[in-house]
Amino acid sequence: MELRIRNVSKSYANGVHALKDVSLTIPAGMYGLLGPNGAGKSTLMRTLATLQQPDAGSIHLGDIDVLREQEAVRQTLGYLPQEFGVYPKARAEDLLDYFAILKGITNRAERCQVVEALLRQTNLWEVRRQKLGGFSGGMRQRFGVAVALLGKPQLLIVDEPTAGLDPAERVRFLNLLSELGENSVVILSTHIVEDVAELCTRMAIINQGRILLEAEPLQAVQELQGRIWRRLVAKSELPQVEQQHHVISTKLLSGCTLVHVYSPEDPGAGFEPVTADLEDVYFSTMAGHFGQAVAPAAQAARV
DSSP, rough: OOOEEEEEEEETTTTTTEEEEEEEEEEEEEEEEEOOTTTTTTHHHHHHSSSOOOOOEEEEEEEETEEEEEEEEHTEEEEEEESOOOOOOOHHHHHHOOOOOOOOTOOOOHHHHHHHHHHHHOOOGTTTTTTTGGHHHHHHHHHHHHHHTOOSSSSEEETTTTTTHHHHHHHHHHHHTTTTTSEEEEEEEEOOOOHHHHHHHHEEEEETTEEEEEHHHHHHHHHTTTSSEEEEEOOGGHEEEEOOOOEEEEEEEEEEEEEEEOOOOOOOTOEEEOOHHHHHHHHHTTSSSSSSSGHHHHHHOOO
């Protein structure tokens, strides 16, 4: 099972070109879609979830034409949007049972088994009789996953799932997601680089509606080794450094600014080499300095 997206474009009435000729091949397993807010991630996720139609292009999930066979897609789709509502006065067990009925699981004995299994899988069994209004953000997200997993979907879409979670809940949630990519296509749409680094075997970086890079995270990091340099500078020096070098990121450190620059050769000026990571891949790609090096592999993956 794989998801094939070909030349998908989408514009809105206000003139925003949300997707521009997007093509991706997404195999079974965890796949990261990485980009800043407003990059087009949610538009693509809503399109894959049959919530809106693109202006052009085609999408196939295995033998299913996603754009023409929407009901067939919905039968095998699990979708956890960035924001979703719950009935705060409903108990977790009761609401999940209700959603199971809507999913077509009408046999009561079978439904009880499914509901219990999902609540245990998402580590919510002990709080199954609590009202959802008292759930923490992480618990609500895990309940959303339980709903999305009803019917054993072959395509699971999670949109910005860890935004707003505290560190402990984020770890619990990522551990849960890591278990789900064995038999399904799981798309993790996020702006958080660490989520993709920890979970995904393939990824794409999107910005302004265009795919800038598609690669295996480890391969992309390897391609970047030897091209990232760093230096600690005073805040007043930063404008000059930005004029003289390809600065990809900055962060405050002990009252100074730690600068990362992209350069195939030693930039001198006191810069030292640094071991590249996926964050450097992301910022280098967004700045337009990286992406072409792995483009042949990415293009081959789309064929």
